[in-house]
Structures are given as C-alpha cells and as structure tokens.
Amino acid sequence: MHDDERELYRRHAAEGVLLLGGGAAILLQLADPRVARGVAMHSDFRDRPLDRLLGTLDYVYAVGFGDDDMVATAVRTVNARHAPVRGPADDDAPAYSAFDADAQRWVASTLLAAALGLHERLHGPLDTETADVIVRNYRLFGSRLQATHEGWAESRAEFDAWWDERIAVLQVGREARFVAHALLSGTSDLPFGSRALLPPIRLITAALLPPAIRDAYGFRWTPRASRTADAWLRAIAIVWPRLPRLVRHAPLHASLRRVKRRSRYAGLEPRGRR
Template sequence: MTLTLKDMAPEGIMIAGGGRAVLLQIAHPGVGYGVVQHSNFATEPLKRLHGTLTYIYALTNGTPRQAAKVVEGVSKAHQPVRSAGGADHPAYDARDPELQLWVAATLYDSAILVYENIFGPLNRADAENIYREYALLGTALGMPEERWPGSRAEFRDYWYDAAARLRVDPPVREVAAQLMRPRNVPLYLKTAMPIARTLTAGMLPAKLREAYGPEVFGGAYGTRQDLEYRALMASCGVVLPKIPLAVRHAPMRYYLSRLR
C-alpha cells in the first residue's frame, strides 16, 4: 500500500521538525521581515505553532468543512500582512505565491527529514507520492499548482537555489530567539524546550545554524550537542514505531477537536 500524506501527517513526532521549518522560513528575507513587522512571537509564542498544526491536520485528515474553515481563516489572517520594502529588505505580502511556495517547501523538507530518521527511508513510490501531495499545503492558500516543482529532482534544484539566498539579520535572529527561548509559555513547554532546541539545531543546515548563533540555541553547537541530537533521533527511531498509532496520533485528534 502506498504511503500517503494522510498517513504521515498524523505522526506526533512530526512536530519535532516545526522549529526547523520556521527558522528556515524566516531566514528568507521576504518572510523574515514580514514576521518581524507583524509577529506576536514575544506575547503569543505558541500561536504560530497551533495555527500551523491546525492547518496541516485539517487539510490532510480533517473533513472538507474543517479544511475549508481553516483555509478561510488563514486567508483572512494573511490579507492585511503586507509591508513595503526597505533599503535592507524586500517588500512582503503573505499572499505572494513565491513565499507560499517557500513555506510549503520548508514544511515538506522538514517532515521528510524527521520521518525518514524515525521510520526509515521511503521507497521511491512512497517518496514520489508524498512529494506530490505536499503541494496541497501551498495550493490551498492560492499558490498556483504549477509553482510546485514537478519532481523531487526539480525540488532539490529549487531548494538549493533558495537556500543559497537565505540570511539571518539581527531582527530575524531576535524573533528566532523568542521562538526557541520563549518566556510566556506553560511550565511543561519550558521544560521541553532544551530538547526542542537540540533537535532544531541538529536538523538545520550547518551554515544556517551558525548564522542564528548561540543566542538562539542557548550555546555553541559542537561535538557534544551533535552527539545529543543523534542519540535523541536514534532513541526515537527505536521507541516510537512500537507505540500504538492511537498514542502517536493524539496531537492530530486534539487539534481537529478544537475545530469542532
């Protein structure tokens, strides 16, 4: 049976790639400065995480009504999110198909990285199917379907070209620090943040990890941190596949229940 996005998205461990995806997103100047000017990370650091997870779960595993409700809500939220360009940054419009493509691309690339680390490499048929289906995360918001690269090989070309233009300016680094070292969050989340920082730092490309720097991750990333990251991934790879699906899919059920 071919693996589908409906099978992959509910895996709770996929949340582990969320920090990586967001840091990749805001390193794109077009996204980063939009977030700087319109972000509420400092006062509501969980809002973006809740919104992204609700969006993904509704599109992949929700009812048509839930999916339509989420798309409508995100579209309305994006309408006023625009800013003029400046001397050091481009103009920003949350409805820009190129930026929607980049955001969807970071979600896809991060999801594949996490899934294959935990459950093993996908076979070619599954990999191609999952790749095609991930276009939905962009097209649901209005990105033309033809903007999604036609194959995984074309996606790699797009990815490396886009990644070469990423940069971390001081305002973007400050937003990243608010995300990775939040203050206004429940105690349980504060307790989990060291693990989240280790996973996020370990999964980021080395150049981008260095650009964000120790103020985002709570210290320099060296051999010890890399060993911790690899040990975490290896442990999850042994334990998680043995856990019942009902437990692994609990986050999805929670977020879909909120939509009701």
C-alpha cells in the same frame, strides 16, 4: 490525487512525531526576509508561539485530513489572519505580503523539508515512490491559499535540486535571529513545564537545519552537541513506534476537533458576518 497516494501521504502525516521538526521549519521560514518582516511587523509569534503553532497545525491537518467544510474553514481562518500582513520595501528590507504566492510556496517547502529530514533521521531513507508522493501532497498547503501548483516539484529529486538552490541564497537577518532567540530561549509565553523540553528541542532543531543556516542563527554545533542530538533521535526512533496509535496521532485528532468546532459555529453565523 489518487486514493492510494493520498493514503500513503496520510500514513506519513498522521504521526505526531513530525512536530519535532516544527522548530527547524519555522527557522527556515524566517530565513526568507519577506517572512521574517511579516512576522516581526504583524505577529506576536515570538511572545505567543503556541498560538501560531496551533494555527499552523489546524490548517495543515485540515487540508490533509479534513472534509470540504473543514478545509474551507481552515482556509478562511488563515486568509483572515493574512489579510493585514503586507508592507512596502524599506531601505534594504524587501516588500512583503502574506498573499505572496512564492512566499507561501516557501513556507510549504520548509514544512516538507523538515518532515522529510526528521522522518529519515528516525526511520532511514524513504523509497523513491513514497518520497515523491509526500512531495506532491505538500503542495496543497500553498495551493489551497493563493499559490498554485506551478513551480512545485513533482518528485523528491526535483524538490531537492530546487531546495539546494534556495538554501544557497538565503540570508538570516536580525529580525529572524530575534524571533528565533525568543522562541528557543524560553523567554516567550510557553505553557508551564514545557521549558524543560527546550534543550532537546533546540538540539533537534539545530540538527535538522542545513549547516549554513544553523551557523547563521548562531548555534554552537560542536561534536558533543551532534552526538547528543543523535542520541535523542535514536531514543525517539525506538520509543515512538511502540506508543499506541491513539497517542501517536493525538495532535491530528485534537486539531481536527478544533477545526470542526469552528466549521460548525461558522455555519450558524449570519451570512453577512462571515
């Protein structure tokens, strides 16, 4: 990847406002039955969503912004968490594995789709060159694990065509709806005070989902809900660019500090314990 392309991607990815698309990305991930089964069978995500969020952020930011040691630490952490996440097909449920390359590409694609959708809702359409660069950089989130570059789009147009085909065959199952309800209803273990943010987060999450997926999750998407979500997004679009860069990039720097600490400690461990 050329340095100028990398820099363009980093200007996009450093903005903490993209975290507002996290809910939509998670629900899209769960709409794949393989991911939903893995989460339901092996994860306490629905009870401790903040831990999953921080783990995802640390990996994404390390891959996008970290040095080689930080990337290696983040990849090692994810692989260790993924190792037990596997199971055979059961009745109508598919087999699943966290090392499934196609499932990893799917997870990376949901992060990309949510980020593109949110960026354009806040700032307007991306130009073709910028969008193509962002698309190509998001493939790193899968290829740093078991996925390869094979099957990943080289352009926004190619990604959109592939995305539309995948969305058309998704089926939101019971396990996905159960986890989504726990995540967005406030029944999970959220930090004190954060439940007050759930109403706007639910609206923004629903606004970023494709209509068919939004309906499958049971969102009541009325004209009033749509107008309210638009109002929230307009307000964020006005306020966010006026915030200091230190605030806008705070999640990035917090994640890199966590990964750097783990990388430093890993370097002090005896080789046999890694």
